[in-house]
Amino acid sequence: MSDHTVEGTVAEGFEPVREEFEAFLAGEEHPPEAQLAVHRDGERVVDLWAGAETTADSLAPVYSITKGAAHFVVALLVQEGVLDLDGRVAEHWPEFAAHGKGDLTLRQLVTHQAGVVNIDAGLTVAELADDRVAAALLAEQKPAWEPGGGYGYHAFVIGALTGEVVRRATGRTIQQIFEERVRAPYRLDFFLGLPAGAEGRCLPILPMLPTPAQQAELAAAAPPELLAHSFLMTGDQPVDLVDFVNTRHVRALGQASAGGVGNARGIAAFYSAVVSASGGRPPLLSPATLDEVTRLQVTGTDLVTGEPDHFxxxxxxxxxxxxxxxxxxxxxxxxxxxLALADAGRGLSYAYVRRRFAYPGGAAPENARLIEAVTASADR
Known part of the structure; x- marks a missing residue:
């Protein structure tokens, strides 16, 4: 079977999604080993995969898709009155007040306004893998900008920061709450802490294979200082992003920024449960909480990535x-x-899991084509 052969099914009306997936794969020199799943109103309507090693049930590290689970836990605890978005982080975590961070609110923390994207020396793999260890080091870090005075993507540490607030407020970690409240009861293939028994289904992330022209572009484009610092390229021991998630220790701990493991089926089912009734259960988030979750919280340019109105x-x-x-x-x-998302306005959830790093990094370009096909199919 070709590495580019698409397997799986789509519901009536979603045939254009399969056609777009097949068209994208046909133009790929190096197979991405990918899965695509879509739910509508709690029912799976797209279930596709392609690759020599990848099946529908294969698991893979999913990097910052993990943040969706972590931020969901925060939203759930806000919905239940356990956390107050406008309360100060230091009320739960006094040590965080060091170096002028004492007035930062939870809302500002969750929207990447703390200014502590790493520590000066650079977090090691061992420190980064354990959210509690990383949180203790970040609490003592002087911020790169005035807390609350701007925002920038805390790429590999936001889960440790918000996770420490959750732990101080509840006595439970983000990973424990996600497992107990969501993953286990819904039987999701989306783990913040991969059990040893599931390791055999987990396939490693594959490195990017850029063309010579792309290699030249990457070599010529020196990242801005804050971007390099946030993405662990600085410090005494820069972190290799592929090796990081391909490490059993990282997957076992389920680091809440980037250490999650899942497949498209499991992640699409997660987002579906958040916004749609599922298996006789109501949506996990109320309409009022979804209004808060989907509201632009901070405007302007991301100080790390340069993106406008990012969060x-x-x-x-x-x-x-x-x-x-x-x-x-x-x-x-x-x-x-x-890429994974919910479109609460349509009752849709979407999860695309890709094993091979796409050029130039971040959400792969094919997501634009696939999402257009999904939304158009749903609207028809």
Whole structure:
């Protein structure tokens, strides 16, 4: 079977999604080993995969798609009155007040306004893998900008920061709450802490294979200082992003910024449960909470990535990038090219999991084509 052969099924009316997936794969020199799943009103309507090693049940590291689960836990605890978005972080976590961070609110923290994207020396793999260890080091870090005075993507540490607030407030970690409240009861293939028994289904992330022209572009484009620092390229021991998630220790701990493992089926089912009734259960988030989650929280330019109006309540502002999505859409991309989201306005959830790093990194370009096909099919 060809590495480019698409397997799986689509519901009536969603045939254009399969056609777009096949058309994209036909133009790829190096197979991405990818999965695509879509739910509508709680029912799976797209279930596709392609690749020599990839099946529908294969698991893979999903990088910052993990943040979707972490920010969902924060939203759930806000909905239940356990956390107050406008309360100060230091009320739960006094040590965080060091170096002028004492007035930062949880809302500002979740929207990447703390200014502590890394520590000066650079977090090591061991420190980064354990959210509690990373949080203790970040609490002592002097911020790169005035907390609350701007925002910038805390790419590999936001889960440790918000996770420490959750742990101090509840006595439970983000990983434990996600497992107990969501993953286990819904039987999701989306883990923040991969059990040893599931390791055999987990396929490693594959490195990018750029063309010579792309290699030249990458070599010539020196990243801005804050971007390099946020993405762990600085410090005494720069972190290799492929090796990081391909490490059993990282997957076992389920680091809440980038250490999650899942497949398209499991992640699409997660977002579906957040916004749609599922298996006799009501949506996990209420309409009022979804209003808060899908509201642009901070405007202006991201100091790390340079993107405009980047964040909702921790989730990425995806309708800005994918205008066919409704304004009530939210989700998060992953570094290798994956993307997951819910469009609450349509009752849709979407998960695209890609194993091979896409050029130039971040949500892979094919997501634009696939999302257009999904929304058009749903609207028809």
């Amino acid at each position: 909702l309540l921790g989730f990425e502002n995806l309708p800005l990038v994918h205008p066919s999505l409704s304004p009530r859409s939210f989700g998060h991309s992953g570094a290798a090219g994956s």
